[in-house]
Amino acid sequence: MVKKIVIVGGGITGISVLRNLFTRKGEVEEEMELTLIKRENSGWVSTCGLPFALRGWYEIKKTEINDPQFFLDQGVDFKTETEVARLNLEDNKVTLKTGDVISYDYLVIATGRKPSVPDAVAETELEGVYTFNNEVDAVKIEAAMNAEGAKNGFVRGRGIIGLQAAVAFSTKGLKTTVLGGPPSLLPSGLDPDMGDMVKEWLEQQGIRLLLERKEIVAVKGDGGRVKSVVIGTGGNEEEIPADVVVIARGMNPNVALAQDAGVEIGEARGIVTDSAMHVKKGRGYLNNVYSLGDCTEVVDGITYRPRLSQLASTAVVQAKVVADNIFSDISGQPGAYSACEPCLSPVAADIGGLLVGSLGVTSEAASRAGIKIISGKATKSTKARYFPGSKSITAKLIFDAYTEKLIGAQVVSEATVAERINELELAIRAGMTAKEICNIERSYDPSLALLKDVTIDAAEGALGRGEAVY
């Protein structure tokens, strides 16, 4: 019997589900019919690669890893430039804006996110003011940034996307200003003391950082193009020249379709699911309707409260779980079933050459959740002190004050941040205590590591031990 699977949304999330289903097709006898519906005219685009394209590392089109034809050639009904009007979960049907109706056995909601935009920006019709959510945005930003006479760049937002856009502007020679709230950069992952290292790094590159409780209150232009933004309110306004403006002050889950269909929306404003990623409707979860990715809430791995994760890395894990469970259901093998673990959201990012990583809770997030912490911070080199080519690395570790288990980590360096975050993720999942981190075996070679790692110093610091020994 043919099983029809319809995926709504063609970002990395929807594409990941598609690819997982596709490569496992051979494992079930039933025939599977795969449909993916997306608004954009593109295949599989690595959105995370776009800021580097703006910096000039490669062309934007390089981030399209597979075009739509690639999926069509594999027998997927890959519908681009197509919008969904309505989901009918009672009758297992999707209605397109064209009026066409597609029926499904399994529905996957991967509708992603949409940028939050200040009112003054929402009202403007000037060219040069863009959000930064996909490749279409990137093309527009690149054109504005490279336009003749463009001298000033402005970014509203202090998260990874905003800062990476600012670095791109600065690299291209634009005088660049960033407006974010107080007190520090990247607050969802970094404590202020760690965020200040990023601030200092960007300031050294000539980027102006305004970390103030201000908003864009007006956008001014000339000949249909933006020329400046006005920030602040009342008598406390400042006009800042801007030939290109990127709005990256946050992303809201895109839940309108799901909400209209009666799916439950949670306290973090995302779609509510169980750990198998089935959506909630009324008093139960729907066995044949999944939601995942940026539009969906996760359970925090430390506080066990719902929140958003909005990372590609979170989405790919969820995509495997969704594919496993659709397969489990079709094949009748309950053993193939998967569930998502509570989420630690490991993050690593290159901010203009400085690598920044985090996972678990920040000091502030712990405080909000009523968790008493102890923390330690250390700065060391990445290689033996006599070894050439060493970089400085700073790690901050946050432990539960009572159990002394690791619950959060932040790392800033020019090297090996992503790998450390992945390691520390396992340390959290393993329930490791500060003392266990001090006493764990670690590989050692003077060209690759220190005999006594920076994380050990940080753990010792949290335990109130003395200064670095080695």
Place this chain on the structure above:
Amino acid sequence: MVKKIVIVGGGITGISVLRNLFTRKGEVEEEMELTLIKRENSGWVSTCGLPFALRGWYEIKKTEINDPQFFLDQGVDFKTETEVARLNLEDNKVTLKTGDVISYDYLVIATGRKPSVPDAVAETELEGVYTFNNEVDAVKIEAAMNAEGAKNGFVRGRGIIGLQAAVAFSTKGLKTTVLGGPPSLLPSGLDPDMGDMVKEWLEQQGIRLLLERKEIVAVKGDGGRVKSVVIGTGGNEEEIPADVVVIARGMNPNVALAQDAGVEIGEARGIVTDSAMHVKKGRGYLNNVYSLGDCTEVVDGITYRPRLSQLASTAVVQAKVVADNIFSDISGQPGAYSACEPCLSPVAADIGGLLVGSLGVTSEAASRAGIKIISGKATKSTKARYFPGSKSITAKLIFDAYTEKLIGAQVVSEATVAERINELELAIRAGMTAKEICNIERSYDPSLALLKDVTIDAAEGALGRGEAVY
């Protein structure tokens, strides 16, 4: 009351105990008197840094991080060029070769290892034939390697030290031959398929690798200096020109002093201890005598059988445990007590620019221990495929066939090997299964990592899943 602690051995192991004790001195009321006895005329030397000095990265003397005076200045009775004649564990006394007797409250045995040498080499008096165990050896090797007319280098041994010496020879322009046993390089950490990647790398650098069951049967010289070695036996001999020869075919635990004192030596020929590192004597463990480092057996973290580890990284963990336990004892705080976990021996090394890492069991070690395995191997890039500057990385993961838990890992790449080994160590300690490795969250940034990591492909391979998806 003054507590006297005597450490026998001044390699990284003894120095680590000393430094741990020293930095924690303030934590106890009792006065501590620290004595360290070492044969060499040096302070704290990073032995692992010596091969890179031979390659020309820095001068050999740079690897002496602190000289003896540094320790003397801190009030340590730091005895260099001093040999111990006898340990008297009944009377808590150490007798030096000079006849002097030192009494102790706590004794720490850190007598290290001594190179295993073929008979033909032991009998030779020719200059230019050296083992490679410390800075004194390094100075001699460097002189022979740089001597006028030196054209040929020969290494007996296929472990990390031997291969790093070979790379140094080759870098300095010597025609270099390595003799090791069959079938492959670095067999204690790498399966033959992974070892062959190292072989290919070294062959591309012009190093000749003889992986045959042969031995050095004669050393020939001229004017007191080595000129060639003869390998093989009977009619199957080959004479290979050699102006400098390094013997690195293995290290034996240096246990003579302990053995003479009645301490138990185990099946792996090392000193037997409990998990607190107390030595065994008769039917019990001595509460005030510790042994650790290369002379001491560890318990394997997978097979739970005794073996040797002989890594600086193992020794530093043991040193913390020994220091904790001496402190616990002196202070009367049982809560300060520590124990060593069974050992996974994470290793990372730079072999001429190729980074090699391993931990846990190899396929062969698992087979010897009667463990049935499944394994998976994958090769991917270290960054997104469209990203410049990416390197190839190969990972092999070994799982217990029944529990599907990770029990061994091997990684070869030009980048990020040490960090991955550290991560995989935590995965083993956390008891992670192949499926859990497939579904773990990982940080992602196209400049730093792949969305689907090579270890996930390897784990999928072990589970019999299809080809790489991303």
